[in-house]
Amino acid sequence: MSEVLLEIKNVTKRYGKQVALQNVSFDVAPGRIVGLLGPNGSGKTTLIKIINNLLADYEGEVYLCGHAPGVETKKLVSYLPDKMALPTWLAVTEALNLYANFFADFDRARAENLLHSLKVPPGKKIGELSKGMQEKLMLTLTMARRAKLYVLDEPIAGVDPAARDLIISTIIDNFADGSSLLISTHIISDVEAVFDDVIFLKEGAVDLQGEAEALRSQHGKSIDQLFREVYRC
Amino acid sequence: MLAKLMMLDLRFAYRQFLTMAALLLVIGLAVPYMDVNILRLGVPILLAVAFTIIPVLCITLVIRHFQRNLYGDEGYLMFTLPVGTNQLLLSKVITTLIWFNLMLCSAIVFVFLLLRDQFGIWELVKELLTWDILRKLLHILFIININVLPFILAVFMGISLQSMAVRNRKLGRFWGIAAMLVAIALFVWTTVRLAGWQYLEITVGDQAIISASMAASEKINIAICAAFSAIFFGLNSYIMQRRLNLD
Amino acid sequence: MKPKFDPALPIYTQIMEWFKRLILSGKLSPGEKVPPVRELALQLGVNPNTLQRAMSELEREGLLYTERTAGRFVTEDSALIASLREELIRQVVGGFLEEVRALGYEPAEAERLIKKYGGETE
Numbered sequence A: 001m002s003e004v005l006l007e008i009k010n011v012t013k014r015y016g017k018q019v020a021l022q023n024v025s026f027d028v029a030p031g032r033i034v035g036l037l038g039p040n041g042s043g044k045t046t047l048i049k050i051i052n053n054l055l056a057d058y059e060g061e062v063y064l065c066g067h068a069p070g071v072e073t074k075k076l077v078s079y080l081p082d083k084m085a086l087p088t089w090l091a092v093t094e095a096l097n098l099y100a101n102f103f104a105d106f107d108r109a110r111a112e113n114l115l116h117s118l119k120v121p122p123g124k125k126i127g128e129l130s131k132g133m134q135e136k137l138m139l140t141l142t143m144a145r146r147a148k149l150y151v152l153d154e155p156i157a158g159v160d161p162a163a164r165d166l167i168i169s170t171i172i173d174n175f176a177d178g179s180s181l182l183i184s185t186h187i188i189s190d191v192e193a194v195f196d197d198v199i200f201l202k203e204g205a206v207d208l209q210g211e212a213e214a215l216r217s218q219h220g221k222s223i224d225q226l227f228r229e230v231y232r233c
Numbered sequence B: 001m002l003a004k005l006m007m008l009d010l011r012f013a014y015r016q017f018l019t020m021a022a023l024l025l026v027i028g029l030a031v032p033y034m035d036v037n038i039l040r041l042g043v044p045i046l047l048a049v050a051f052t053i054i055p056v057l058c059i060t061l062v063i064r065h066f067q068r069n070l071y072g073d074e075g076y077l078m079f080t081l082p083v084g085t086n087q088l089l090l091s092k093v094i095t096t097l098i099w100f101n102l103m104l105c106s107a108i109v110f111v112f113l114l115l116r117d118q119f120g121i122w123e124l125v126k127e128l129l130t131w132d133i134l135r136k137l138l139h140i141l142f143i144i145n146i147n148v149l150p151f152i153l154a155v156f157m158g159i160s161l162q163s164m165a166v167r168n169r170k171l172g173r174f175w176g177i178a179a180m181l182v183a184i185a186l187f188v189w190t191t192v193r194l195a196g197w198q199y200l201e202i203t204v205g206d207q208a209i210i211s212a213s214m215a216a217s218e219k220i221n222i223a224i225c226a227a228f229s230a231i232f233f234g235l236n237s238y239i240m241q242r243r244l245n246l247d
Numbered sequence C: 001m002k003p004k005f006d007p008a009l010p011i012y013t014q015i016m017e018w019f020k021r022l023i024l025s026g027k028l029s030p031g032e033k034v035p036p037v038r039e040l041a042l043q044l045g046v047n048p049n050t051l052q053r054a055m056s057e058l059e060r061e062g063l064l065y066t067e068r069t070a071g072r073f074v075t076e077d078s079a080l081i082a083s084l085r086e087e088l089i090r091q092v093v094g095g096f097l098e099e100v101r102a103l104g105y106e107p108a109e110a111e112r113l114i115k116k117y118g119g120e121t122e
Helices: A044-051 A071-076 A092-102 A108-117 A131-143 A161-174 A212-219 A223-230 B002-033 B036-071 B085-115 B121-128 B131-164 B169-195 B218-242 C011-024 C037-044 C048-060 C078-102 C107-117
Strands: A006-015 A018-028 A033-037 A059-064 A077-080 A149-153 A180-185 A197-202 A205-211 B197-204 B207-215 C064-067 C071-074
Touching: A006 A044, A018 A044, A018 A197, A018 A205, A033 A044, A033 A223, A044 A059, A044 A149, A044 A180, A071 A077, A077 A131, A092 A108, A092 A131, A092 B002, A108 A131, A108 A161, A131 A149, A131 A161, A161 C037, A197 A212, A197 A223, A205 A212, A205 A223, A212 A223, A212 C011, B002 B036, B002 B085, B036 B085, B036 B131, B085 B131, B085 B218, B121 B131, B131 B169, B131 B218, B169 B218, C011 C048, C011 C078, C037 C048, C048 C064, C078 C107
Parallel strands: A033 A180, A033 A197, A077 A149, A149 A180
Antiparallel strands: A006 A018, A006 A059, A197 A205, B197 B207, C064 C071
């Protein structure tokens, strides 16, 4: 357990006077599924952007397998943003080519299987797909990489409960052995059985963190109930 | 990796650029077959189209692609590719130069096509197709390219600067555009001061067929272009690497 | 065979309980191969590590065993299964009788009550 895959040390991010993250610290060990929990605006996406080197201007330290965010870490992290990041003028198969071209760990056969099972039409332009299909395509591309760390930003927000189960099982079924997952969400009840560890972010600071099972027996409450308590105004 | 990035950047708007180039050629070919009266009216309009609308369209395409692909939602993909910021930027610069040269060549051919019946243009072309003249043309093309480079980089730098203002986008846009204009003005001023201007002509017999204003001292001109390009490129890369703040 | 877990309690103990009953009731027979962790976790919608933990605990209790290459199996020790089954039914009956007593019936009446109402729940 002393092994660390992702190390976040005293990270603070300011937008002018407004503080988005305040002295956030935590570690992610290999082989863990970590829930990054908090309502909208609690700093989840900001933290995820720092891990992925999309925000370069922050205080504190972030290490992934010993590297600060940069070209090296981008080879190791598979990232699902909360935005439609794929150029919409690409066709679905072209998007697969793009990932295969740039990511050495991309497993094309797995991606094709996933597309098939999620019923994403491979011939279409991304811009012609429905929003739900676009999200499934992004999930496919993200999970078809054999990465060290998967960072999924709100993968189940804005998705109906049936699709939610499908997404969760796709995630569980596809992450590489020994790799870890960091999943941010503000919807907890359907997914809490999936987490090894949880981190509650409140107003940019870590409010509560620990092993999910330990928190359950310690408080006699579900993670969902704890979440509601932490964020009650 | 750079080649792969360039393929991606080229694919973004290759249809639009190729269509514009083809349009110029088709119009150029079709014009002499039109009625003489239409021709009188049409040629100035066609020239206006070719030399105002098309460049504006091209510049818009390039700027929009740079903005969306790096600082819009697509930036979430581009900046997570395992590629250094220098390569991301270099790919954009090179592909922009490719489009610039394509359109430049199409425009030259277009003008030649419009003029072909006017004064024995074919004889002229035949005469032009000597190795010596081609070498001169390539040389001019090189000089044009290296002079355009700082402009492209200044525009890109302005866009990158805009992205730094996370708090106030409007203010960011103002500073971005202001910085771009200052950068361009500085470049032009330095060139005029240090390299001076001259009028350059390619002549066939007594007839000047291509003429352009150019910097008097070519070496100084090239050095200034290279220096400004390097500075703009470096600043831009620094913003992308150390000051990135994606929305 | 997807059980519903109470998220307010540790999930691995609930998985253990559910799995134990599968074995004791004979739904999983002695020596039968257990599906791989990833597959079971997927089926239950739980974290693979949580499931792994439940399986390890069951191994410690002797209900499962692992063969290095072949995978994980239900124990062939029928005596152990029988005694645990006996223990479980003892607890169930004990709980039932406690309820009976709490409602003011004599334990002796339980047999009569079972005969009277037992048919209602298959």
